[in-house]
Amino acid sequence: MIPKAAQMLGLAMRARKVISGEELVVQAVRTGQAKLVLLAADASANTTKKVRDKCAYYGVPCVTAGDRYALGHAIGKEGRVTVAVTDGNLADSILRLLT
Template identity: 60%
Template sequence: MNEKKWMSLLGLAYRARKVISGEELVVKEIRANRAKLVLLSKDASANTEKKITDKCHFYGVPLRKVENRSILGEAIGKEARVVVSIQDEGFAQKLNSLLD
């Protein structure tokens, strides 16, 4: 998996204001059908993981796991982030393919 590529794309999406981070905000975006893709760090708490996974399944939002919270935060130029959602279909599809 080419880490640099998806991280810089996520950074680009963030600068384009197409990324929402933080558990509560992401859940809100999923509920509102605005989230096109959700990225969850593998070191999320069991509680957070279950909540996000259940929401994504229920609303049919693709969910991908990334290595850890520092990578996710670094990609968007912030401190550690456990979960982010991508609000743009184009960015979401490209990120999804880069994460394969």
């Protein structure tokens, strides 16, 4: 994961604009809260398919960013596989850095 993107993700976490955990992220995508979903490269095939399919159906950008430890470290939690950003401006900034 790019250090600047990790910093932005940490900022979003401190602003309480981050949802982490597979089920909570999928629920946020369904309800329209999620503006960007970050998926760990080492997520299981089942989780990857489930999250990518939900994001594609609801039109939410989904980006693979680092492994579970990099994502967890960026938000200050232990090993997260999926993370959703709920603020549009922060999501756009992170997406620009990662693509």
